[in-house]
Amino acid sequence: MTLRADRPGLLFALIGLAGLVLPLVQFKPNRIVPGEGVGLPLPLTALLALILLAGCLHWPHIWRLAGGLAGLGTVVLTLGGTARMLMDQAPDLARVAPAAGFWLLLLAFSLMLTDAVTRLRPSLRWRWLMLAGVVGLVVLVLTTGWLDQVSVMREYAARRDAFLREGAAHLFLAFGSLGLALLVGLPLGVAIHQSPAARGPVLSVLNILQTIPSLALFGIMIPIFGWIAANVPGAAQAGIAGIGVFPALVALFLYSLLPVVSNTLTGLSGVSPATQDAALGLGLTRWQVLAWVLVPLALPVLLAAIRIVLVQNIGLAVIAGLIGGGGFGTFVFQGLNQTAMDLVLLGALPTIGMALVAGIALDLLVQSLNRHTPRSA
Amino acid sequence: MIQIQHLTKRYDGKPVVDDVSLTVERGQIAALVGTSGSGKTTLLRMINRLVMPTSGHVLIDGQDTGGIAPHLLRRRIGYAIQGHGLFPHRTVGQNIATVPRLLRWPADEIRARVDELLTLFQLDPDAFRDRMPHELSGGQQQRIGVARALAAKPDVLLMDEPFGALDPVIRAKAQADLRQIQRQLGTTLVLVTHDMTEAILLGDQIAVMDQGRLLQYAPPAEILRAPATPFVEALIGPDMRPFHLLSLTPAFRIATEGHATGTPIPRDATLRDALAECLWSGRDALPVEGGGVVTLTALRERAAP
Structure with missing residues (x-):
């Protein structure tokens, strides 16, 4: 340990100390009205402040990691404990909602943790284990029921079945639209790679699609698909409808096309002309050149496209809630309508969690491929 | 033996290769020389039909190549290019094994062939077989490129500026090695180069091309002693003539x-x-x-x- 200030640590400490000053939770008479702030008990405030201040100095990275974990654990467990204590004598309608203090502390310690992980430069295997460990810890904390008195979990308890259903719908929307985009986008990317004349027009159309705001896109699609469902025989039976899952899926699919197609093109174009010429000259057929040479070499860029699209669609799928397409967006828009922020959080938090896990997992996959392709393929 | 008969390639009516006829005898090296845009590379690429001729024929050992599916024809013809064109995601061994694998040789035969070629090119099989192309020096990559072209024991080998990316010292060694290996295997070799010195060093016959036409096709001594046109003379460089002649x-x-x-x-x-x-x-x-x-x-x- 040296007595030189650690700049990121300083920033995290500022965020965290602000969190310590602000109330940890809001104690509300019911789920809609604002309530009074309740802070951390003094010993815990002191403990967290100590960790944050220690983070301003230079320590071995592993200590920083431990500090971040300890801080996160303390904050989350204190949230659950405070909620339990306050709700013990409160009427059933009362709510204990996480407040600004909680979110700032969560942010500060998460940053400290990720910063420590980055500095530790763990091997790929360790990073996979860490990801699994974090997901496992979250699941564990939730299943123990320690947080059950927190407002968001109260909302969950009231909607257990709906939550699972909308979660499945959300995954279906995100992965379904990704699957469709790959099914159409990959061949399209290959096609415009083979015929450069088509590149400009195809990419222009996809670019324009990308710029249409999602609400406007729904506005355009609702009458079109509504008309088709009403007038084309069999269309309604096939699932085509102006509102619901179908237009949501189509919108997400359209937004996914540009990243998939342009990354396919970028990946294929990145393969050196000499390599392709040699492959053809040695007697590979066009398909063999594609399968043996172009696709393996373009794979990291293709996976990057899948990462972009998946993370983007997990987030975008929330708007499906607006037109009855299901997904966690349902809770977000219900919550907004009822001004019940806890319900909004019930939709937003799992969405953020899923996007984070998907993004990190695919990053790790891309890295392991970059390391392995030269040897295995 | 390669017989090129009245071979022509036109792009949008403009001839890039204009009615070229020449014969390369079995086991000989023909060097195609010319400035860029002379059509020498197009002529080479018409031999393995990477470029389809507009008219004319290419016969290999008397057989018209126009009647063979291009990818099957190419598996019988070795092909090595400038900058080697190795597959960066495959090992040296896998690169060399490309054509034998396409031809479905048994695995043990492929392995033996890879080791044989590595040895022929003075690379220790155990040390190089499992290396990746990017781990090799430029000269080693170039040798692997030629080894890959020779893997399925083709009678004909086509090379497009194979030494273009090498520095002069390594290039001289690579040229000498190629000459020796070609003599040893008896391969018929067609080589494209813009470097008259390289053509004189390697070619049994030199074909000088300009603007799609074949100006002269003759052994190096004849090209030097009796250049057919002022262009051929200029390409040799009058100041270099005696030295080229002596080098033969x-x-x-x-x-x-x-x-x-x-x-x-x-x-x-x-x-x-x-x-x-x-x-x-x-x-x-x-x-x-x-x-x-x-x-x-x-x-x-x-x-x-």
């Missing part, structure tokens, strides 16, 4: 009885080397290893048409 003959060929002092020159040193040695060491005659001498007078006779 090894010293022992003109060695005569006599006496000379100083360090002897190797038997297969070229007359050009001998001249350089005479000038540099201020001698009028050099002893040749294994007997005989080369005199400055003899060199002068050989340096003129």
Whole structure:
């Protein structure tokens, strides 16, 4: 340990100390009205402040990691404990909602943790284990029921079945639209790679699609698909409808096309002309050149496209809630309508969690491929 | 044997290769020389039908290549290019094994062939088989590129500026090695180059091309002594003619009885080397290893048409 200030640590400490000053939770008479702030008990405030201040100095990275974990654990467990204590004598309608203090502390310690992980430069295997460990810890904390008195979990308890259903719908929307985009986008990317004349027009159309705001896109699609469902025989039976899952899926699919197609093109174009010429000259057929040479070499860029699209669609799928397409967006828009922020959080938090896990997992996959392709393929 | 008959390629009506006919005898090296845009690469690529001829025929050992599916034809013809074009995601061994795998050779035969070729190109199989192309030096990559082209024992090998990316020292070694391996295997070789020195060094026959037309097709000595057009003369470079001419003959060929002092020159040193040695060491005659001498007078006779 040296007595030189650690700049990121300083920033995290500022965020965290602000969190310590602000109330940890809001104690509300019911789920809609604002309530009074309740802070951390003094010993815990002191403990967290100590960790944050220690983070301003230079320590071995592993200590920083431990500090971040300890801080996160303390904050989350204190949230659950405070909620339990306050709700013990409160009427059933009362709510204990996480407040600004909680979110700032969560942010500060998460940053400290990720910063420590980055500095530790763990091997790929360790990073996979860490990801699994974090997901496992979250699941564990939730299943123990320690947080059950927190407002968001109260909302969950009231909607257990709906939550699972909308979660499945959300995954279906995100992965379904990704699957469709790959099914159409990959061949399209290959096609415009083979015929450069088509590149400009195809990419222009996809670019324009990308710029249409999602609400406007729904506005355009609702009458079109509504008309088709009403007038084309069999269309309604096939699932085509102006509102619901179908237009949501189509919108997400359209937004996914540009990243998939342009990354396919970028990946294929990145393969050196000499390599392709040699492959053809040695007697590979066009398909063999594609399968043996172009696709393996373009794979990291293709996976990057899948990462972009998946993370983007997990987030975008929330708007499906607006037109009855299901997904966690349902809770977000219900919550907004009822001004019940806890319900909004019930939709937003799992969405953020899923996007984070998907993004990190695919990053790790891309890295392991970059390391392995030269040897295995 | 490769017979090229009235081969023409037009892009939008403009001829890139214009009615070229020439024959490369079995086991010989034909060097296609010309400036860029002369059509030499297009001519080469029509032999393995990477470019489809507008008209004309290419016969390999009497068989018209137009009647064979292009990818099957190419598996019978070796192909090596500038910048080697190795597959960066495959090991050296896998790269070399490309065509044998396409031809579905048994696995143990492929393995044996890979090791045989690595040895032929003076690369230790155990050390290089599982390396990735990017781990090799430029000269090693180039050798793997040629080894890959030779893997399925083709009778014909096509090379497009194969040494273009190498530095001069490595290039000279690679050229000498290629010459030796080609003689050893008896492969018929067509080589595209813009470098007349390389063409003279390697070619049994030199084809000089300009604006799609074949200006002259002859052995190096004839090209040097009797260039068909001013363009051929310019491509040789008048200042280089005597030296190119001298470089065609090894010293022992003109060695005569006599006496000379100083360090002897190797038997297969070229007359050009001998001249350089005479000038540099201020001698009028050099002893040749294994007997005989080369005199400055003899060199002068050989340096003129």
